[in-house]
Amino acid sequence: MTVRRLIGAASAVGALTAASLLGFTGLASAQDDDGGKKEWFTLSASGSGDEEVPEGSGEEDTDLTASISLTEDGDMTYTVTVTGNSETISAAHIHKGKKGENGDVVIELDAEAVDEGKAAEVEVEPDLAKRIIDNPEGWYINTHSESFQPPSGVARAQLKSAEKEEKPDIIDTGNGGQFAAAQSGPGAGAVTGGVLLIASAAGGAIAFRRRTGDDNA
């Protein structure tokens, strides 16, 4: 069964061309002859400018959060978000290297997608995919901007299996009390509906706004 994937952003083509130069398979298609569903492995990464090597070379007050899903056949999707950065993300890579060590680039990521916090996909060599799946902690994501060039970067995060992520102790999503007031007050339903209509309209408005570091806690 042939799976054909097209990436619309022109920059993605450039990034993937670079990836091809680094020895990865092309962007257009991937062959899978097993006839069954592929097994996907999900990795995550959370880091900051403080994790750049050498110490102190990253951008202060930046955070990086990422999710990568990949198969042993080399299919890979990813979303990387960087917040708090002062400049456009101009390059992003997955490197070989343990925490505290710099290493070679093994996968070129779509810098525009990373800058905007959007999902993207790439095909990598199956052998490399297997090595990353087997030992995610031996690889890291690094991001760069005009002022934070390799070997350092804006923010860095070590990969890990998403299964190993620490579960949240608490999910706290309200500090205003307006919802409780609307639920308990006279004519609560109408009040809630009216305010929610406004909230919904505001939600639509964010569709037109590029995500910034201010959007995230």
Next chain:
Amino acid sequence: MGVRFAGRAAASGLLLALVLTACGTPGGTAGAPLPAGSAPAGQAAPAPSAPTQPEPGDDGPANVTPASVEIAGAGPAEVGLVNVADDGALNIPKDIDTLGWWVGSKPMGADKGTTLIAGHVDSAAAGLGYFARLTELKKGDPITVVDGLGEKWQFEVSETKQTVKSALPEDVFDTKGERKLVLITCGGEFDEAKRSYVDNYIVYATPAAA
């Protein structure tokens, strides 16, 4: 699997149309991507003619992070990636209309386990959040999730639950059991002194039947 497009040049006119028409009930098939027809907030519009129903013998859909959630009666809300902060709390986006997908949970396209998305019920600074509507959802109501590459995934509400915030049920973190979507916000009594809700309100949803 059919052709999938992942462009990101969002057209503001199209997004406006989506906001204005987002209250309709989306159609769809069980646990599978739906035909493209709307774009998540901040995401590119998928190609309208792209067939996305998996074919027999297909190698299955890609696993991709969620990009937007649309619940009945509201437009789509953008979803960002979130993780646990140093104090143990899930680091929900400050924007009350942006939701957070926990990176330790399952992405869209997964066969098993839970996709956990949390969002604000309200905030002192900005009023009611997108997830203030969660308490209006009833069993069978549709929820549509669009992943970051434009595939649409249809779920139906299967259960709602209100629990003490300090004792989140373990099944919201399950990564190996039945496939489900979990939406979480706050609810119940508001503690004025702590400026915090006592409970969490949880909506469970399963892949929609064909």
